[in-house]
Amino acid sequence: MNQEIVEGLKNWFVRHVRRFRSGNPNWQRNIALKEDHTKRVCKEILDIGKKLGLSSKDLRLAEIIALFHDIGRFEQYARYRTFVDHHSVDHAELGIKILQKNGVLNRLDQSIRNLILRTILHHNRPTLPEQETETCLFFTKLLRDADKLDIWRVVTDYYRHKDEKRNSAIELGLPDTPGISHDVYDDLIQGRIVDMTHLKNLNDFKLLQVGWIYDINFAPTFQSVRNRDYLGMIRDVLPKSEKIERIFSVVESYLDDQIRGGKGE
Ligand SMILES: [Fe+2]
Missing domain, CATH: 1.10.3210.10 (Hypothetical protein af1432)
Structure with missing residues (x-):
């Protein structure tokens, strides 16, 4: 070509x-x-x-x-x-x-x-x-x-400006209810991407996006996720709870390992 x-x-x-x-x-x-x-x-x-x-x-x-x-x-x-x-x-x-x-x-x-x-x-x-x-x-x-790098950009941008332009095309029409689903928690703690059928609310949907980290393939991509602080920005728009803290500690150490063990960059 x-x-x-x-x-x-x-x-x-x-x-x-x-x-x-x-x-x-x-x-x-x-x-x-x-x-x-x-x-x-x-x-x-x-x-x-x-x-x-x-x-x-x-x-x-x-x-x-x-x-x-x-x-x-x-x-x-x-x-x-x-x-x-x-x-x-x-x-x-x-x-x-x-x-x-x-x-x-x-x-x-x-x-x-x-x-x-x-x-x-x-x-x-x-x-x-x-x-x-x-x-x-x-x-x-x-x-x-x-x-994924760009969808992270789209959703983090959206979460930060949500009051200005709520868009159901992005939110999949999920309700903005409190808490997170147990199955979503389980997926992430076990190091699995979130199963779509486990999504019940907007918090679960945000966690689905956190779980994409398990689906990343190359070292430069992991590095960009770190540099742009995508996970931190999603964490900021989730409720503060022990479960969520546990999820982020698992996910962030996974990211650390991938960056340390990776070859690129
Ligand atoms: Fe697509």
């Missing part, structure tokens, strides 16, 4: 997103949220990729994967007015259909095209795929790390 092809794909993305613009402020805000997210995931993936020493060819591929990973989001919102997959459609699968239907990747070799589509398909799964090629697994890990 040369730079000219990359530019062509970026142009297609811009034209595609333009079709979903709207004069309705709430609608427009949600479309812009995903458009901006995409741009920042492209930056994050290049940043991690460079720190890992990828070749320019692999960096171009990584950027395109990031560019298209949420391409299904725009159509999903237009059709269902939500970003909640289980209330609408799997946005990764929808994205792949859109890319195929429009022949967006037709100029690429079949093997690269498949790699991009499979990586997109894996990006929103609860866990990494088990039966995949080494290359696809690598790019899937890269995308998932870059994606």
Whole structure:
């Protein structure tokens, strides 16, 4: 994939997103949220990729994967007015259909095209795929790390300015009730990502985002989580309780271990 092809794909993305613009402020805000997210995931993936020493060819591929990973989001919102997959459609699968239907990747070799589509398909799964090629697994890990770095940015930004712009598209429509669910606590203490079915309120949802740390793959990503203090910012918007303190002590020592034991940076 040369730079000219990359530019062509970026142009297609811009034209595609333009079709979903709207004069309705709430609608427009949600479309812009995903458009901006995409741009920042492209930056994050290049940043991690460079720190890992990828070749320019692999960096171009990584950027395109990031560019298209949420391409299904725009159509999903237009059709269902939500970003909640289980209330609408799997946005990764929808994205792949859109890319195929429009022949967006037709100029690429079949093997690269498949790699991009499979990586997109894996990006929103609860866990990494088990039966995949080494290359696809690598790019899937890269995308998932870059994606999470930016979602942490989106949610921490949102929590800090919540009074100004409450957005149910971000909060998944969960109630803002006190306390946390025991199953969520259990997941995190045992070093597992939080099972979506355990979520009962907004605190659980914030803890789900804390648990993403267990799903991070590369040392530079762990380092960025530390530098940007994402976990601290989520902790600030959770109630003060013994359980929550215990969760953060487990999660923070996990992060410490990963940074100490990691190789990158
Ligand atoms: Fe996504």
